[in-house]
Amino acid sequence: MSARAASEPLPTIHSVTTLKAEQERPHPVPVPARAPEAPARKRRSAKSLLLPILGIAVLAAAGLYGHEYWTEGRFMISTDDAYVQADMAFVAPKITGYVARLDAEENQHVKTGDPLVTIDDGDYRIALAQAEAQIDVQNKTLERITAQIRAGRAALGQAEAQKTAAAAAATNAARTADRTAQLVKTNVSTQAQLDDARTALDQANAALAGADAQVESAKANIGVLEAQYQEAESVLPNLRLAHDKAARDLSFTVLRAPYDGVVGNRSVEQGDLVSPGQKLAAIVPLNKLYIVANFKETQLPQLVPGEKVHFRVDAIDDAAFEGTVSSLSPASGAVFSLLPPNNATGNFTKIVQRLPVRIDVSEAALNSGKLRAGLSVIVDVDSRTAPPSTTASLH
Structure with a gap:
C-alpha cells in the first residue's frame, strides 16, 4: 500500500450516501437561447406580399375566364362524344x-x-374461250343456212322457168288440138291426128302442173331454210350472253x-x-372523312346545319381544325341500337338521349393527312354562325 493511500482517510457511510444522491439527482436541461425575431418578421412580410399577389392572380384568371365565357364560351355547343368516320x-x-x-x-x-x-384465272379463261368457240360455230351454221337459202332461191327460179316453158307448151298444144278438130270437121285431118293432138295437150297440161308443184316445193324449201336460220340466229344472243358472262367472270379475277x-x-x-x-x-377514303358527334338532346335547340365547327383530335397535339354541321340524324342512337330500350315496362329512369350529328371536315383538315377514321374528337359548334333563315326560325 502506498503512502498516499495510507494517508487518505476512508470515506464514511454518510459521505457515500451523499455522493450517490448527488449522482442520481436529475441535471437541469439547458434552455436554448431565443432566436432573433428578424427572420420571423421577414416571413410575415413575405406572406403579406404573397397573399395579395395570389388574390390578384385569382381575380385576373376569373376575369379572363369570365370574359372568354361571355364573348365565346356561352355560344359554343361542345361534346367529347365524337369520332372521325369514313364510308369505307x-x-x-x-x-x-x-x-x-x-x-x-x-x-x-x-x-x-x-x-x-x-x-x-385459268378456269375463267377456258370458259371464255369456249364461249367464243360456240359463237364461231353458230356463225358458221348461219352462213351454211344462208348458202342453202340462196341455192333454194336459185332452184325456185329454175322451177318458175320450167313452169313458163310448160305453160307455153300447153298453150301450143291447145291451139294444135283446136286446129286439128276443125280440120277433122272438114275431113282434112283424120281422127287419129286429133287424138294425138289432144294427147299432146294433156301431156302439156300435166307438165305445167308438175312445174307448178316444183315452184311450190322450192318455195317451201326456202321457207324451211329461213325458219332454220331464224332458229339458229335466236341461239346466238344466248351464246353472246354466255360469252359476256365468261368475260365478266374473268374480269372479276x-x-x-x-x-x-x-x-x-x-x-x-x-x-x-x-x-x-x-x-x-x-379501302378507307382519307379524302372523304367526316365526324359523327353525339350531342345531348338538351343541346339540340341551337344545332342547325350550316354552323361552323372547331374540333380537336385527341391523337394530334396542339392542332385545331374546322368543319361545318352537315345534317342531324332522324333518330337518336338508342332507336337504332340492336335492342332499343322499352320504357313502358318496369321502373322508369330518365336518361338524357344523344342524337348523332354529321360534321363535314374542311379541305385543310383533310389535306393535313393526320386524320384517321375512329379517332376521338372534341367538338365545339359556334351557334353564332347559324344561317340567317335557321336563326330566325329558332327565335
Missing part, C-alpha cells in the same frame, strides 16, 4: 378461286382502279380499288381459297 368499302370477291397474287400491301395508298388482289384510299384490315394471303362475299380488305 370492303373488298370481297364475286367468284371462287385461289389467290394468285397480292398487288397491294397493308396501309398502302391506292388510286381508283389499282389492282388489290389477283385470283387464278382482279379485285380493284373502287376509289382513292388506303388499304386496311387485309385478311388474305397468297394461295388462300376465297369465295364470293368473303371480306379480304377495306
Whole structure:
C-alpha cells in the first residue's frame, strides 16, 4: 500500500450516501437561447406580399375566364362524344378461286382502279374461250343456212322457168288440138291426128302442173331454210350472253380499288381459297372523312346545319381544325341500337338521349393527312354562325 493511500482517510457511510444522491439527482436541461425575431418578421412580410399577389392572380384568371365565357364560351355547343368516320368499302370477291397474287400491301395508298388482289384465272379463261368457240360455230351454221337459202332461191327460179316453158307448151298444144278438130270437121285431118293432138295437150297440161308443184316445193324449201336460220340466229344472243358472262367472270379475277384510299384490315394471303362475299380488305377514303358527334338532346335547340365547327383530335397535339354541321340524324342512337330500350315496362329512369350529328371536315383538315377514321374528337359548334333563315326560325 502506498503512502498516499495510507494517508487518505476512508470515506464514511454518510459521505457515500451523499455522493450517490448527488449522482442520481436529475441535471437541469439547458434552455436554448431565443432566436432573433428578424427572420420571423421577414416571413410575415413575405406572406403579406404573397397573399395579395395570389388574390390578384385569382381575380385576373376569373376575369379572363369570365370574359372568354361571355364573348365565346356561352355560344359554343361542345361534346367529347365524337369520332372521325369514313364510308369505307370492303373488298370481297364475286367468284371462287385461289389467290394468285397480292398487288397491294397493308396501309398502302391506292388510286381508283389499282389492282388489290389477283385470283387464278385459268378456269375463267377456258370458259371464255369456249364461249367464243360456240359463237364461231353458230356463225358458221348461219352462213351454211344462208348458202342453202340462196341455192333454194336459185332452184325456185329454175322451177318458175320450167313452169313458163310448160305453160307455153300447153298453150301450143291447145291451139294444135283446136286446129286439128276443125280440120277433122272438114275431113282434112283424120281422127287419129286429133287424138294425138289432144294427147299432146294433156301431156302439156300435166307438165305445167308438175312445174307448178316444183315452184311450190322450192318455195317451201326456202321457207324451211329461213325458219332454220331464224332458229339458229335466236341461239346466238344466248351464246353472246354466255360469252359476256365468261368475260365478266374473268374480269372479276382482279379485285380493284373502287376509289382513292388506303388499304386496311387485309385478311388474305397468297394461295388462300376465297369465295364470293368473303371480306379480304377495306379501302378507307382519307379524302372523304367526316365526324359523327353525339350531342345531348338538351343541346339540340341551337344545332342547325350550316354552323361552323372547331374540333380537336385527341391523337394530334396542339392542332385545331374546322368543319361545318352537315345534317342531324332522324333518330337518336338508342332507336337504332340492336335492342332499343322499352320504357313502358318496369321502373322508369330518365336518361338524357344523344342524337348523332354529321360534321363535314374542311379541305385543310383533310389535306393535313393526320386524320384517321375512329379517332376521338372534341367538338365545339359556334351557334353564332347559324344561317340567317335557321336563326330566325329558332327565335
